[in-house]
Amino acid sequence: MIAAYALTALLGLLTVFQFALIFGAPLGRFAWGGTHRILPTRLRIGSAVSVVIYAVIALLALDCAGVIDLVPDAVSTVAMWVVFAYFVLGIAMNGISRSKPERYTMAPLSALLAALSLLVVLS
Template sequence: MPAAIALTVILAVLAAFQLALALGAPLGRFAWGGAHRVLPTRLRIGSLVSIVIYAAIAALALDRVGLIDVVPDAVSTIGMWVVFGYFVLGIVMNAISRSKPERYTMTPVVTLLALLSLLVALS
């Protein structure tokens, strides 16, 4: 349960970051490849979609450990393994980013998210 809560808290912080990006904060060097200081419209929309994805992942994790009950157990079990794979792919993508700020900030964050999602998947 602590891993699911920690995962949810980190995702909430990332959701706030993505909301700031979507609203035009000049933090683009930390996301989406780091090519834009202020994101263009299509990437702002991507940031909004990311918030929805983060919420779904948090709900899945909390369901998996029994804090909420929104999907069948098989869905949360398989879903958390998919989330783990998603974050492992995220490690690779952030590690090869051309943006040093993104690479040095987001790679450790996504590594932590992968570890926490693995712990939730194994629970």
């Protein structure tokens, strides 16, 4: 259960970060390949989609951990394995970014999210 809460908290912090990007904060070097200081409209839309994905992941993690009951256990378990794979892919994608700030912050963060997701699904 602690891993689910930690995962949810990190996703909350990422949501704040994505909202900052959506509203024009000059943090683009940490996201979407790091090529834009302030994100163009298409990447701001991508950040908005990310916020929705983070919310779904948080709900799935809390469901899988038994904190809430939204979907059958089998569904949340399979979904959390998909989430784990998603974050593992994130490690690779952030790790090959041309942006050093993105590589050095988001790749380790993705690794932490993957580890927490794995702990949730195995608990």
